[in-house]
Amino acid sequence: MKIEVLRKMRYGKSFIYILQFEYIFQYLFSHEGEVHQDRLEVFPGFFKRVLWRLGIIKNLFTKEQIGQYETAVMCGAMEKIDKLNDPKYKKERRKKTEQLQSARDKLRLKSCMWQTRVFKDKPYYYCLTHKEVVRMKDGVAPVHK
Numbered sequence: 118m119k120i121e122v123l124r125k126m127r128y129g130k131s132f133i134y135i136l137q138f139e140y141i142f143q144y145l146f147s148h149e150g151e152v153h154q155d156r157l158e159v160f161p162g163f164f165k166r167v168l169w170r171l172g173i174i175k176n177l178f179t180k181e182q183i184g185q186y187e188t189a190v191m192c193g194a195m196e197k198i199d200k201l202n203d204p205k206y207k208k209e210r211r212k213k214t215e216q217l218q219s220a221r222d223k224l225r226l227k228s229c230m231w232q233t234r235v236f237k238d239k240p241y242y243y244c245l246t247h248k249e250v251v252r253m254k255d256g257v258a259p260v261h262k
Contacts (some may be wrong), residue, residue, distance in 0.1 A: 118138055118139065119138060120136055120137075121136065121137045121138065122134060122135070122136055122137040122192065123136065123137050123142075123183065123187050125136040126191070127200060128194070128195055128198055129198055130148075130149070131146040131147060131148050131198055132146060133145070133146045133191065133194045133195070133198075134146065135187050135190055135191055135194075137186075137205050138173065139177075139188075140158055140159055140160050140161070140166075140177065141156050141157070141159075142156050142157045142186045142187065142189075142190045143155070143156035143157070144156075144157065144190050144191065144193060145196035146194060146198065147195075148198065148201050149201075153177040153194075153197060153201075154253075155193055155194070156190075156198070157186060157189060157190050157193075159178070159182075159186055161177050161178065165177060170237070170251070182192060185236075186260045228246070229245075229246045229247060229259075229261070230244070230245045231243065231244060231259050232245055233253070234250075237260065239252070239253075240252075242259035243252055244259070244261055247261065249261040249262075
């Protein structure tokens with residue numbers, strides 16, 4: 118598979134890469150340590166795809182079509198960057214992240230992670246979350262207060 122970089126462009130603080138491979142036009146950019154991507158899949162006619170796979174024709178798309186699809190993908194990337202830089206969106210995203218983090222913390226506090234240990238030839242369960250020790254009983258799940 119041949120991946121072709123159609124354009125590399127700086128927008129704001131990010132570099133946007135527009136890629137094209139087979140039937141796919143894709144953008145990639147990095148923003149605040151995260152990689153963002155989206156793609157547009159365009160399927161030419163069946164006959165044209167068969168000719169291209171057989172190597173009879175070299176390009177699936179005309180230069181005008183490539184330009185149109187490249188522009189569409191570029192607009193999507195710019196819109197995404199503008200959205201990521203919007204103060205309202207940043208605030209909403211930070212709030213959602215905090216809510217998810219607090220939910221994860223609550224789950225971590227409630228759920229125990231157990232480890233089996235042996236002390237003086239007697240088996241015990243050790244709760245790694247709460248640092249509690251429970252004597253092991255056959256067929257009984259470990260529980261502590």
